[in-house]
Amino acid sequence: PLSEIIEKAALQRLFKLVERSRQILITTHLSPDGDALGASLALYHYLKLQQKDVRLMVPNSFPYFLKWMKGSDDILIHEYNPKAAQVIFDHADLIFCLDYNIPKRVGGMAPLLEKSSAHKILVDHHLFPGDIFDVVISHPAISSTSELIFRLLYQAGRYEGIDRTVAECIYCGMMTDTGGFTFNSNNPEIYLIISLLLRKGVDKDRIYSLVYNNLTEDRFRLLGFTLSQRMKVYPELHTALIWLSLEDQKQFRYNKGDTEGFVNYPLSIKDIIFSVFIREEEEMVKLSFRSQGSFPTNEFAAQFFQGGGHLNASGGEFFGSLSDALARFEEGVAHYADKLRSISR
Ligand code: 5GP
């Protein structure tokens, strides 16, 4: 009783291309998150079970709390090995593009993707898919790309072919893109799918712990420091800001991914519906936005920080100093003040 949301012609075309392909390459976006890796590894394992020759490539490294997923050691990281990456692109005759909408989102891999003559299949849940794909399966109303991977296998009558490993990766992606099923997760069919995954032997409690109860001491102390020393609350605007300078990060021996999920914490404050995390990097300032309810963080991100994403979870970039980024943010909240003031949960 799962709705068949995927267009039949696209689904048929997808499996026909898979059947005809000799070397498949799966790609996903910069700074891969749980959904990007979950969807990619799920498809990777599924295609391997079908005896396909398949590789998985990501633009740059991913956080340590995702490395428990089977197959994560097989992933080629473009940034670390561009020569090997070039060879793989040269040989691929079918490329899956998962959890991103346009080539720009794969950073340094974008030119390889754009030049490749391989067929390209997009499976994604961001708005505005680009025009370089042969098959487009784009569903912005679905909360994760991992859920889409499940749906396309299920709808094609391939549920039997899903093993525990595939199911674990799908579950991880569905869980992380909904903050452990705390936002974007009111579609009843999500829980139908979870039930079908549990039947494959997924241990959902273990997966939750592996992802969320896996902080290093440094990371836990950095969270405490951020919330106590680097937070500003705008009560009338139902908004909270946290930020970290490079210096702050150095003090806590920051590693990639250490601040993943920090942006969600200020939403625990009563009446806060818009949370922003501003983090200084070597070459830019990175911003993460989260909201509860109807406040469109993606519009905010696009208007003030050349970014985008989903209504309740988006991001952007600022090229300039941290203090200028903070000032730009205040300009943004001033612009949205009326809207923010009038919003409640
Ligand atoms: P996060 O805050 O977890 O880094 O990103 C949340 C979501 O915002 C991502 O899934 C992605 O859709 C979007 N996003 C993050 N950074 C950017 C960005 O710089 N540009 C665009 N267009 N989207 C972003």
Ligand code: MN
């Ligand atoms: Mn996603």
